[in-house]
Amino acid sequence: MQQSSGPQVFGFMLTDQFSLIAFTAAIEVLRLANRAAGRKLYEWQLYSADGKSAVASSGVAVSVDRSFRDAPNMDAVVVCAGVDVQLIDHRDLITVIRRLNKFGAALGAVCTGTYVLAKAGLLDGFRCTIHWENRPGIQADFPDLDFGDELFEIDRDRFTCAGGVAAADMMLSLIKRDHGEAVSSAVTDQLIHHRIREASERQRMDLRTRLGVADPKLLRVIALMERSIERPLTIAQFARSVALSPRQLERLFLKHLGSSPNRHYIGIRLTHASQLLRQTRMPILDVAMASGFSSASYFSQSYLERFGHSPSAERKAAVG
Known part of the structure; x- marks a missing residue:
């Protein structure tokens, strides 16, 4: 992601039935990075299809700032999805993330958000990953894309992860890349996470x-x-x-x-x-x-x- 003089602005796009744990793992890492650095490295806003509260797969409602259509330009977009992602109409979201990407936004996804990026045609030529349970389906729908079994993938300005707590590892790796090991290690300690897992580690237990x-x-x-x-x-x-x-x-x-x-x-x-x-x-x-x-x-x-x-x-x- 391109570095700017001010904080990097992330937009979290919350689809219906998104995974709360993956979203929380991603956004909390950014909050703790600001705390560890003693200054604002990141800002974020939350978006939903209609600008009203987004409801996670757990039934928890999360207040948002705006609708997808009202999203301004930003440094990075993170699509947060969950169960039955393929049954939801993503046309508005796809239009928005294509526009934001044209203006330089990096594109990311947690859990099944990878499906939305794939459907938008924004993963062509990029290596990516998705939750192991959803891999058979997405590979059937998008056989030409390069899917791996990794916890997360960071390929140039695309970053995708399997979901769950792997979202924290992915964001920690982005922080380490952009702001150094001292900040990422401090956040890891705050999370009581012990270490940043490597992207290549298994999604599932052996x-x-x-x-x-x-x-x-x-x-x-x-x-x-x-x-x-x-x-x-x-x-x-x-x-x-x-x-x-x-x-x-x-x-x-x-x-x-x-x-x-x-x-x-x-x-x-x-x-x-x-x-x-x-x-x-x-x-x-x-x-x-x-x-x-x-x-x-x-x-x-x-x-x-x-x-x-x-x-x-x-x-x-x-x-x-």
Whole structure:
């Protein structure tokens, strides 16, 4: 971001159902930076679609200064979004952020705000990231964009993060870049955050922690399952990848997870399908194929058994 003689002005664009924790993590870092520096490094204003209070996904209402349309030129824009971002009409916001960008504003996003920047065509040629749960949907909608798995990405005048407390790490990194390590370290101490996490750190807990298992062969197979969704492998192929027989692999899964390898694998693929159904407008057959199911009837049956409702019911609930 370009440095000016006065404070850098940030505009936080709060969409309907925005993530309160991601917004708060971002804005509080700026407040604490001013306190640590003993002078005003940053100013900010809040905006909503209609200029009235914006309601977060938690139901908390946050007062704003102006509507999107009334936003003046500023140094940086931060789009704060949350659940069901793809179902909201962002036309006014997109018009505004395109205008602000033309006048030199850097563009940022927390949580699913990345989707709005992508829809505006403002991430072309930039590396970016989004919350892991929303990555399958946004990659389906914008297959040509460069999405990573990182906590946050700062690429020239674009900065995006996965949401949650990763918003604090991203803003701390911006402060460190613009105002030095002394200020960023002081803010980190105030947050009792211990350290600024690197952008490249994982969004999710590693498999060992997430599943509560330590067997290296089991973990390798599950990691391979999570990478092999659209083009499924057979259980025999998974077993060969860790020098086991299918029967040995079956025993390993039953011992540590209480489930067969096939059932666990189908669960991974159905979870992926559920994300696509809720986050995209892909036809249900395309969702089935993108999740490794070649038969629509088998996909529907498996989905019903797993979630208690059909793929079409999932889609209907998501859009309506």
